[in-house]
Amino acid sequence: MKEEILRVFSFYFFLGRKSGRTRTFFLLSSMAVLMALVIRTYRLAGHWTEDGQVVFQNFLMVFFLQFLIVLLGLFYGSSIVVEELDNRTLPYLTSRPVRRAAIILGKYLAYLSLTTVMLVFAVLLSYLILNLDAEFQAKDLLTVLRYSAILWLGLAAYLSFFSFLGTWLKKPILVGLAFGFGWESVIQYFPGTTQKLSVAHYLKSLLPQYTSSSGKLGFLFIRLEPTKPALAVAILAGIILVFLVLACLFFTYKEYLFED
Amino acid sequence: MSAVIEARNLSRWYGNVLGISEITLDIEPGITALLGPNGAGKSTFMKIITGQLKANIGQVRIFGQPVWNNRHIFRRLGFCPESDAFYEELNGLEFLTGLLSLYGYDRKECLDRANRALELVELKDVSRRPIRSYSRGMRQRIKIAQTIAHDPEILILDEPLSGLDPLGKRRIIRLIKEFRDAGKTVVVSSHVLPEVEALTSEIILIHNGKILARGDIHFIRELLDSHPHMIRVKSPQYRELARLLAAEEYVLNITFEPEASAVVFETHHRDRFFNRLNELVLDPGLDLEEITSPDDNLQAVFDYLVGR
Numbered sequence: 001m002k003e004e005i006l007r008v009f010s011f012y013f014f015l016g017r018k019s020g021r022t023r024t025f026f027l028l029s030s031m032a033v034l035m036a037l038v039i040r041t042y043r044l045a046g047h048w049t050e051d052g053q054v055v056f057q058n059f060l061m062v063f064f065l066q067f068l069i070v071l072l073g074l075f076y077g078s079s080i081v082v083e084e085l086d087n088r089t090l091p092y093l094t095s096r097p098v099r100r101a102a103i104i105l106g107k108y109l110a111y112l113s114l115t116t117v118m119l120v121f122a123v124l125l126s127y128l129i130l131n132l133d134a135e136f137q138a139k140d141l142l143t144v145l146r147y148s149a150i151l152w153l154g155l156a157a158y159l160s161f162f163s164f165l166g167t168w169l170k171k172p173i174l175v176g177l178a179f180g181f182g183w184e185s186v187i188q189y190f191p192g193t194t195q196k197l198s199v200a201h202y203l204k205s206l207l208p209q210y211t212s213s214s215g216k217l218g219f220l221f222i223r224l225e226p227t228k229p230a231l232a233v234a235i236l237a238g239i240i241l242v243f244l245v246l247a248c249l250f251f252t253y254k255e256y257l258f259e260d
Numbered sequence: 261m262s263a264v265i266e267a268r269n270l271s272r273w274y275g276n277v278l279g280i281s282e283i284t285l286d287i288e289p290g291i292t293a294l295l296g297p298n299g300a301g302k303s304t305f306m307k308i309i310t311g312q313l314k315a316n317i318g319q320v321r322i323f324g325q326p327v328w329n330n331r332h333i334f335r336r337l338g339f340c341p342e343s344d345a346f347y348e349e350l351n352g353l354e355f356l357t358g359l360l361s362l363y364g365y366d367r368k369e370c371l372d373r374a375n376r377a378l379e380l381v382e383l384k385d386v387s388r389r390p391i392r393s394y395s396r397g398m399r400q401r402i403k404i405a406q407t408i409a410h411d412p413e414i415l416i417l418d419e420p421l422s423g424l425d426p427l428g429k430r431r432i433i434r435l436i437k438e439f440r441d442a443g444k445t446v447v448v449s450s451h452v453l454p455e456v457e458a459l460t461s462e463i464i465l466i467h468n469g470k471i472l473a474r475g476d477i478h479f480i481r482e483l484l485d486s487h488p489h490m491i492r493v494k495s496p497q498y499r500e501l502a503r504l505l506a507a508e509e510y511v512l513n514i515t516f517e518p519e520a521s522a523v524v525f526e527t528h529h530r531d532r533f534f535n536r537l538n539e540l541v542l543d544p545g546l547d548l549e550e551i552t553s554p555d556d557n558l559q560a561v562f563d564y565l566v567g568r
Binding site for chain 2: 003004007008010011014015018019020087088089090091092093094095096097098099100252255257258
């Protein structure tokens with residue numbers, strides 16, 4: 001099985017590197033770098049007084065956590081099966097000597113690798129642009145690496161959930177958009193345990209400095225009732241595992257028909 | 261000879277639409293052609309025997325094993341789907357090596373096999389060009405290359421000759437025959453009788469999801485010849501032409517189309533009809549503008565055979 005997953009991974013990582021979609025999403029994730037450059041320029045010109053760390057925290061919460069990882073997870077995850085159906089290339093895969101579960105897992109890992117590169121590139125570079133100055137310390141680098149790891153965990157969870165959605169539904173994008181940008185955002189404002197029915201809740205729980213209302217967008221976290229970090233990581237890992245297993249099961253036993 | 265592919269009572273519906281119904285057949289090594297009009301159920305049958313679809317009723321076995329999710333069978337099987345679909349970002353060589361890598365071959369073996377397949381379909385020269393720049397015929401050939409690159413024992417080819425020019429068709433027909441000569445099992449679908457005739461004499465007629473007839477091409481030909489042919493002749497002297505041919509016993513029916521200056525003959529003996537038509541053109545000097553066969557397509561022949 002491991003070898004089959006690796007075969008699928010290699011093929012789709014190569015294919016993904018050549019695809020126009022990768023270029024588009026790479027450009028989109030680079031928006032953070034561009035914004036960081038603009039802000040840094042303003043700061044150098046003396047028109048922006050806010051601390052680089054605070055600006056980056058806002059980037060982290062609004063652009064990366066609530067937008068980029070959801071979007072990457074949605075478009076790459078749901079496409080694992082849907083792109084093969086839309087492009088009618090599915091028979092090329094399903095007539096090869098690889099288990100159907102290996103196809104899902106291999107493609108999942110290939111897309112996770114590609115999106116990780118996009119994410120980490122944008123996070124590191126925008127952080128450095130905003131914070132690299134005379135006061136920059138090695139521990140700051142550790143902080144950004146921790147942020148990157150949390151975002152990566154979120155990306156892996158969204159990718160897993162949307163992979164499952166793609167194996168289950170014919171048109172997963174609309175449902176995915178409603179979930180990713182509707183449910184995931186709105187549910188955060190609900191008190192009590194309801195907010196725990198979202199991926200974003202556990203990601204925010206891993207960013208303890210944001211549990212109080214700090215920064216311009218602190219109002220977003222007023223109602224956050226954080227889960228303990230270890231439990232949050234375990235739940236995120238559970239989400240990844242459960243939805244990947246479900247995606248593999250659906251893809252193994254379900255048959256897929258082209259539109260006509 | 262023992263059957264390589266065994267289908268038993270295969271039935272498949274798409275909602276309320278029937279795909280195939282109670283198909284039972286054994287396919288042995290050599291070339292077997294599925295002949296039928298579009299929508300007859302050929303592709304459904306092929307998708308079931310290649311494990312792309314499940315049958316609602318019945319079962320299919322290849323080398324005695326069930327096909328669905330059976331990767332051991334997929335190693336011995338090559339499938340050329342009907343749809344003109346590719347990973348367009350790739351070039352021909354990358355497409356083949358990528359798919360070959362799924363078999364677990366190392367990089368060198370993938371390259372060797374891909375190059376061999378590209379040579380067989382005569383695409384070696386354009387192997388580094390993106391597939392999206394390929395002509396329809398080249399795309400069809402690269403699809404066949406991915407079917408044969410891993411040297412399978414069974415080839416399932418869904419409309420492999422569609423979109424090919426006459427030369428391309430000849431090449432692919434020659435290639436398919438080479439596979440037959442190597443003892444492989446080839447199942448080909450087509451809706452064009454002459455294409456099938458060029459490939460094999462073992463034909464299965466399929467229509468409305470059912471097997472209508474199976475046998476040697478001569479048997480099928482006889483069946484088809486019993487179908488009265490319609491021949492439409494356009495001529496300024498169409499009434500005179502009708503009068504002269506009405507006397508012939510093989511002309512069964514005549515219909516006039518005055519607005520088009522044409523007459524439609526129904527005959528069960530095409531050769532004798534055309535011989536007489538030639539004589540009439542040469543002898544009394546009738547002018548003919550156009551000769552067409554309104555029902556000279558497989559659908560009409562099948563409709564006749566099923567008594568519609």
